[in-house]
Amino acid sequence: xxxxxxxxxxxxxxxxxxxxxxxxxxxxxxxxxxxxxxxxxxxxxxxxxxxxxxxxxxxxxxxxxxxxxxxxxxxxxxxxxxxxxxxxxxxxxxxxxxxxxxxxxxxxxxxxxxxxxxxxxxxxxxxxxxxxxxxxxxxxxxxxxxxxxxxxxxxxxxxxxxxxxxxxxxxxxxxxxxxxxxxxxxxxxxxxxxxxxxxxxxxxxxxxxxxxxxxxxxxxxxxxxxxxxxxxxxxxxxxxxxxxxxxxxxxxxxxxxxxxxxxxxxxxxxxxxxxxxxxxxxxxxxxxxxxxxxxxxxxxxxxxxxxxxxxxxxxxxxxxxxxxxxxxxxxxxxxxxxxxxxxxxxxxxxxxxxxxxxxxxxxxxxxxxxxxxxxxxxxxxxxxxxxxxxxxxxxxxxxxxxxxxxxxxxxxxxxxxxxxxxxxxxxx
Numbered sequence: 001x002x003x004x005x006x007x008x009x010x011x012x013x014x015x016x017x018x019x020x021x022x023x024x025x026x027x028x029x030x031x032x033x034x035x036x037x038x039x040x041x042x043x044x045x046x047x048x049x050x051x052x053x054x055x056x057x058x059x060x061x062x063x064x065x066x067x068x069x070x071x072x073x074x075x076x077x078x079x080x081x082x083x084x085x086x087x088x089x090x091x092x093x094x095x096x097x098x099x100x101x102x103x104x105x106x107x108x109x110x111x112x113x114x115x116x117x118x119x120x121x122x123x124x125x126x127x128x129x130x131x132x133x134x135x136x137x138x139x140x141x142x143x144x145x146x147x148x149x150x151x152x153x154x155x156x157x158x159x160x161x162x163x164x165x166x167x168x169x170x171x172x173x174x175x176x177x178x179x180x181x182x183x184x185x186x187x188x189x190x191x192x193x194x195x196x197x198x199x200x201x202x203x204x205x206x207x208x209x210x211x212x213x214x215x216x217x218x219x220x221x222x223x224x225x226x227x228x229x230x231x232x233x234x235x236x237x238x239x240x241x242x243x244x245x246x247x248x249x250x251x252x253x254x255x256x257x258x259x260x261x262x263x264x265x266x267x268x269x270x271x272x273x274x275x276x277x278x279x280x281x282x283x284x285x286x287x288x289x290x291x292x293x294x295x296x297x298x299x300x301x302x303x304x305x306x307x308x309x310x311x312x313x314x315x316x317x318x319x320x321x322x323x324x325x326x327x328x329x330x331x332x333x334x335x336x337x338x339x340x341x342x343x344x345x346x347x348x349x350x351x352x353x354x355x356x357x358x359x360x361x362x363x364x365x366x367x368x369x370x371x372x373x374x375x376x377x378x379x380x381x382x383x384x385x386x387x388x389x390x391x392x393x394x395x396x397x398x399x400x401x402x403x404x405x406x407x408x409x410x411x412x413x414x415x416x417x418x419x420x421x422x423x424x425x426x427x428x
Contacts (some may be wrong), residue, residue, distance in 0.1 A: 007031055008088050012096035014057040017071060020079050021054030037086050043078045050074060062099035105151070110169060111180035115147065115154050121161050123169070124152040125177070163190045203246025204235060216242065224294075229255050237267045237293050241405035263289040265428040266406070273407045275390050275414040275425040284317050286386070286410060291321065295384030295406060297361055301368040301397070303389065307333055308344040310388055311365060315351060318363060327363040328355045330372045369394045384408065390415040390425065 008031075011019075018024035019040055026034045042050055053071050057063065063071060072094045083090040108125045115122070147154040155161040166187045169177040179187075193200040202211040207227040209217045220242060224231050232255035236247055256264055262285050266274060276286055290298055302310050311329065318327070329348045333341035348354050357364055357380060364380070366372055368387060385404055390411040392398070401407050409415075414425040 008033060008037075008086075009092075011088060011093040012098050013063070013068065013071060013075070013094050014098040016075055016079075016083070016090065016093050017050065017054040018058055020075070020082070021051045023054055023058050037088070040079070040082050046074050046078060057098065060099075062102035063097070064102050064104055068097070068101055107178070108169075108176060109178040109180075110165060110183055112157065112182060113152075113154075115149075119157050120147070120154040121157050121165065121183070122152050122154050123165050123177075126151060159186070159190060162186050163194075197246050201246045203244050204232065204248070205246065206248060207232070207251070210246075212243075231255075233259060233267055234293060237295075238405065240272055260285070260289060260292060262286065262428070263292045266293065266408075269426045269428065271424060271426045272405045273402075273409070273425045275409045275411055275427045277412060277427060278410050279412050283313060283410065286408065287314075287317050290384060290386070290408075293384075296363075297380070297382050298363055299382035299385045300363065300365045301385065301387035301393070301401075302331075302365050304331075304333060304337075304367050304369070305340075306388075307367075308340050308347060311344065311353075312347060314363075314365075315347075315353070319351075322362050324352045325355060326361055327353050327365075328357050328361055329353045329365040330357070330375060331365075331367045331370070368397060371397060371400055386410070 015024065015026075019026065019037055020042060022038075022040065022042075024037070026037055049070070053063065053067060056067075075090060075094055080090050083093075104126055106126055110121070110123045112119055113122045114120075155165065162183060166179065166183065169179065197203070198205055198210060200211060204210075204227050209220070209227070220235070224234050224238075227235060229251065232247070232252055235242070235244060236252055236256070239245070239247075256267060259267070262276070262281055266289055290296075300314060315327070332348070333344050335342050335345065353365075355361070357375065357378060364375070364382065366375065382404065384406045385401055386408045387393075388410045390409040390413065392415060393401070409425065414427055
C-alpha cells in the first residue's frame with residue numbers, strides 16, 4: 001500500500017510500468033482520479049519485457065541504467081496514447097524515478113576461490129547469454145560438481161575445466177576477463193601439452209604406448225595384446241578405463257570402419273552410460289556388439305519381478321557362443337513369490353547356470369537390488385554392465401555401477417534420473 005501522497009503529476013517511471021502491466025496499487029492511493037487509471041493494454045511487441053520490468057520494480061528492485069533507457073523508450077513509443085487518454089503527461093513522468101538507478105558489478109574474472117570450505121575454479125561475469133551457453137555445456141557434464149551463486153559459476157579445480165573455461169573467456173574479446181596469474185600459468189602449461197601431445201598426453205602413437213606407467217601398459221598388453229589395426233578399436237572403446245587420451249586418427253578410423261553399426265555407436269559414446277534404444281536394436285544385436293568388443297566378463301542386472309523372462313531371453317541368445325560353464329546366476333527367488341520365481345529357480349538348475357564365478361566366467365547375473373558378498377570378496381570386476389530398462393536402481397548398486405566405464409541400459413528412452421549430471425546417458 002502506498003505510504004506517500006500521490007497524484008497524476010507525481011507519477012514516475014516505475015508507476016507507469018506498473019500501470020501498463022496491470023499490477024499498480026493506485027486504487028489504494030486515496031486519489032479519486034488515480035483510482036480510475038486502469039485497464040491499460042500491453043503491446044504484443046514488448047508485453048514480456050514490460051511486464052518483467054513492472055514485476056521487478058513492484059518487488060522493490062531498482063532499474064539499471066540500461067533497463068531505464070529501454071523502459072522509457074518503450075513507454076513513450078507504445079503507450080503515450082493510453083496515458084493521454086487519462087490526461088497523464090508521460091514525458092514528464094518518465095523523467096522521474098522511484099528508486100535511484102541500480103549499479104551492476106560489471107567485473108569479469110576467473111580465479112580460484114574458497115567456496116563452502118573447498119577450493120574451486122570460479123568464473124564471474126554479468127549476465128551474458130553467449131557465455132552462459134558455453135558454460136551450460138560444461139555444467140551438464142558435471143552437475144553434481146557445479147555450483148552457481150550471484151553471477152559466479154563454480155567448477156572443480158581440474159585441468160579440463162581450467163582449459164575449457166579460459167578458452168571460453170578468450171572467445172569474447174569485448175568481455176576482457178581478468179584471469180588470476182596462477183590459472184594463467186596452469187593454462188600455459190596445458191597449451192604446451194596441447195601443442196606437443198606426444199611428450200605429455202597418454203595414448204597410443206603409431207601403435208606404441210606413450211606417457212603411461214609400465215604397470216598400466218602391462219595390464220593392457222595382457223588383456224588386448226600389442227596395439228594393431230585389428231584391436232585398436234577395442235583400446236579406444238576402453239579409453240575411459242585406461243586413461244588413453246590420444247589415438248592416431250587415421251589408424252583409428254580404419255580400425256573402427258569394419259565393425260557393426262551398433263558396435264561403432266558404443267565405441268564413439270561420450271559417456272560411460274549409454275541407453276540402447278530398443279526400438280532400433282534387438283537384444284541379439286546388443287549382445288553381438290558386446291562380443292565384438294570383448295566386454296567380458298559381462299555383469300547383467302536382473303529385475304527380480306521379471307527374473308524368468310529376462311534370464312531366458314539372455315540365455316537363449318548367449319548359449320550359442322558362450323558355454324554354460326562360463327555363466328553364473330548369483331541369486332535365487334523365493335518360491336513363495338509365485339510361478340515366475342519357481343520357473344526362474346528351476347531354469348537355473350536345469351540349464352546348469354549355478355556355477356562358481358572364476359577367471360573363466362564370462363556372464364554373471366545378479367539381482368538389480370543387491371550385490372552378492374561372494375562377488376565382492378573375489379574382487380570380481382566386470383568389463384561391461386547390461387540391464388533391461390533405464391529405471392533408477394538401488395543406491396548401493398547404482399554407486400557400484402557408476403564406477404565402470406561401460407554401462408548399457410536397454411530401453412526406448414533414458415530415465416529422467418539418467419538425463420543430466422555426471423551419469424547422463426548417451427542414447428544410441
